[in-house]
Amino acid sequence: MTAAPPRATIIDGKAFAAGLVDRVAAASGRLEAAHGVKPGLAVVIVGEDPASQIYVRNKGETTQRAGMRSDTHRLSDNTSEAELLALIAALNADSGIHGILVQLPLPAHIDSAAVLAAIDPDKDVDGFHVVNVGRLSVGVPGMVPCTPLGCLMLLKAELGDLSGLNAVVVGRSNIVGKPMAQLLLGESCTVTIAHSRTRDLPSLFRTADILVAAVGRPEMIRGDWVKPGATVIDVGINRVPSRDPVKAAEGKTRVVGDVAFEEAAAVAGRITPVPGGVGPMTIACLLANTYTAACRAAGIEPEPLDA
Numbered sequence: 001m002t003a004a005p006p007r008a009t010i011i012d013g014k015a016f017a018a019g020l021v022d023r024v025a026a027a028s029g030r031l032e033a034a035h036g037v038k039p040g041l042a043v044v045i046v047g048e049d050p051a052s053q054i055y056v057r058n059k060g061e062t063t064q065r066a067g068m069r070s071d072t073h074r075l076s077d078n079t080s081e082a083e084l085l086a087l088i089a090a091l092n093a094d095s096g097i098h099g100i101l102v103q104l105p106l107p108a109h110i111d112s113a114a115v116l117a118a119i120d121p122d123k124d125v126d127g128f129h130v131v132n133v134g135r136l137s138v139g140v141p142g143m144v145p146c147t148p149l150g151c152l153m154l155l156k157a158e159l160g161d162l163s164g165l166n167a168v169v170v171g172r173s174n175i176v177g178k179p180m181a182q183l184l185l186g187e188s189c190t191v192t193i194a195h196s197r198t199r200d201l202p203s204l205f206r207t208a209d210i211l212v213a214a215v216g217r218p219e220m221i222r223g224d225w226v227k228p229g230a231t232v233i234d235v236g237i238n239r240v241p242s243r244d245p246v247k248a249a250e251g252k253t254r255v256v257g258d259v260a261f262e263e264a265a266a267v268a269g270r271i272t273p274v275p276g277g278v279g280p281m282t283i284a285c286l287l288a289n290t291y292t293a294a295c296r297a298a299g300i301e302p303e304p305l306d307a
Helices: 013-035 051-067 081-093 112-118 130-138 147-160 176-187 201-205 245-249 261-265 279-297
Strands: 040-046 067-076 101-102 167-171 190-194 208-214 231-234 237-241 253-256
Touching: 013 051, 013 147, 040 051, 040 081, 040 279, 051 279, 067 081, 081 101, 081 112, 101 279, 130 176, 147 208, 147 231, 147 279, 167 176, 167 201, 176 190, 176 208, 190 201, 190 279, 208 261, 231 245
Parallel strands: 040 067, 040 101, 167 190, 167 208, 208 231
Antiparallel strands: 237 253
16 A cells, blocks of 8 residues: 655644734733833824725734733724824824734725824834834844744744745735845845746745745645645635535635645645735734834843744
8 A cells, every 4th residue: 555645744823823812911911010011002093994804803802812012993984094193193292002903995085104203113023114114124123024024933943044045925015025034144045036927936936945936826836846845834814615616606605725735735845824824923923023112112122932
């Protein structure tokens, strides 16, 4: 009887995120007990987008579970840009708020770039402010975007020292691709950013000890594009028709990543699933950033939150 081929270790992001939230809660409790500082997160949402409403509710519930102050500001679709900027200015001035997150997308009449630029960089727990982009680029402490930070935490928990490994990041967005590459450079990886104009993607991917997929194309990366034993981090969240023809005809969908999971799992050493991989890390890292911001505001060294 032929033995089954080896299969990649599944990286359980959901379990890791739950542990991170527990560590943040414990560290926040010690911060409040020792220094009287209770980390506070303010989330601002404009409009009634259903997906954003669910996401914001989940953020609020998780923030409260971590023992932090949680403020949610729900504004109507017709809120003016000036009104939103005035709220951000008030939150910047509130010493009990250490993190400010404005839920995107914003209505078309509001300039998202102007809104994000108005947030105090030290309270920008999304890590999108140009000051924090610069801090990450030159390697000084700042707020790091949550999804790339979560990916790095998973990689270090699985692999330990990343120094010298070849890493390929697929996608060059400001939210994931570029900061992910900067974080990996900071860990002394040799980093390549691949994108739509990159030539011979399969050959490039086969050189990657670490492959981070953040391109937004369902199951684009095939199993035979993956280097045997590589660690694959799939950031993609794509909705595609259900495999069941009847359900598909009814409009039912399923969620897949940017990587053809079953094919890649037969080749890779480690791989994140979709869902249940990177996704849960985003909110957990948002809380970690809020805790870090609270410590820095008080002139206190944050506790390490690694596993």
